[in-house]
Amino acid sequence: MGNPKAFLTIHRQEAGYRPIHDRIHDFGEVEQTLNTNDRRTQASRCMDCGVPFCHWACPLGNKPPEWNDALYKGDYELAYRLLNSTNDFPEFTGRVCPALCEKACVLNLIEHEPTTNREDEAAITEMAFQENYVRTERPERNGRRVCVVGAGPAGLVAANRLNLMGYAVTVFDRNEAPGGLLRYGIPNFKLNKAVIDRRMEVLCAEGIEFRCGVDVDVNKLPEGYDAYVIATGTPEARDLKVPGRELKGVHFALEMLAQQNRVLAGTEFKKDELVNARGKDVLVIGGGDTGSDCIGTAHRQGCRSVTQIEIMPMPPAGPDDPQNPWPAFPRTLKTTSSHEEGCTRRWNINTLEFLGKDGRLTGVKVQEIEWRPNPEGGRPLMAPAGKPEVIKADMALLAMGFLKPTLPAVADNVVFAGDALNGASLVVRAMASGRDAAMKVNELLKAKR
Secondary structure (H helix, E strand, C coil), X not given: CCCCCHHHHCCCCCCCECCHHHHCCCCCCCECCCCHHHHHHXXXXXXXCCCCHHHHHCCCCCCHHHHHHHHHCCCHHHHHXXXXXXXXXXXXXXXXXXXXXXXXXXXXXXXXXXXXXHHHHHHHHHHHHHCCCCCCCCCCCCCCEEEEECCCHHHHHHHHHHHHCCCEEEEEECCCCCCCHHHHCCCCCCCCHHHHHHHHHHHHHCCCEEEECCCCCCCCCCCCCCEEEECCCCCCXXXXXXXXXXXXXXXXXXXXXXXXXXXXXXXXXXXXXXCCCCCCEEEEECCCHHHHHHHHHHHHHCCCEEEEEECCCCCCCCCCCCCCCCXXXXXXXXXXXXXXXXCEEEECEEEEEEEEECCEEEEEEEEEEEEECCCCCXXXXXXXXXXXXXXXXXXXXXCCCECCCCCCCCCCCEEXXXXXXXXXXXXXXXXXXXXXHHHHHHHHHHHCC
């Protein structure tokens, strides 16, 4: 702990976002960075707590006190080694993680100014790539082969860990390039895809084989492997089966997000295939991160307006959450960079019907509701609280989450990981699950020797 009193005199300083009038005209990353001096100053605020709740809160078990201290002292290489020892791809989490560690930071409890762990993590990793601290390792092979199905965060971590253990790893993915939802779900303005490509170059150089554009049936896995990791995510989005669902203009959120990312990567689509918000009034149904990503994408495509509705009540404004107190992650109102760009937000709104003319969406009938206690216990009951109304919309995007897949019966040398195992969750949790899957495969194959 290089400066034991820094937290008393130095306030939290975030890098912030690019100006709205600038960022909504392109898909470049919205987040800015601090200069090196300010970044080291922010790292000095870490108190090296006797009980590091940041470490406890992180699904990966990251050790912010250790790498923040190295960062403060200017030893970026040591900082990266400490960070990379628990986090395979800190350049991803440093951009898209909600920073559970920061919410569990003691400084968050005392002053609501936690250490800037996520930004520090991103800065450490960028410096590591810039200074060639990210070394390519070619481990000695042990003669065993492992197949990983799915190149999202869970599959990539499992592949990386197994490869470093000496297994010959082949990764199959149905998309044209690896990354999963990192590449095809998260917009470029949050995660530039060059960041993914940079890491894929390292993994390929280390001997991992990628076979993209191959849709593997988990009930009929490729032959010739000693073990398998199934990390296929949650491919089925939750639908909204109300009258008018078939109207042109009603789409799943990922239809828009994945297509936009592919367009930016150079893929061309016919005009009638485009899911584009240009000149349209857009309604986003669902109040989570995916819905927020739709808002930011709609703005960059040139929409006329965006409204976001959520069926659940408005979360408390915070910063504290009495129902989920520190050091647990608070369920409080979240305002993203996309919300700041312009959006009407409403809660306790139920969707009744999609309205249209000549087969095209023109509006959505909704109704305000309230949640009442269930006399039998369990989930509260939904009851009407207002008259039905119509929200004008040329495009409706369903961003209501994903259905947890049903796992098939498999052989004892098959391990599930990530969202395929646990249901839709955070990137950092998928990565932790991928690491656990690699350990299970290693234990399994060692036992068979």
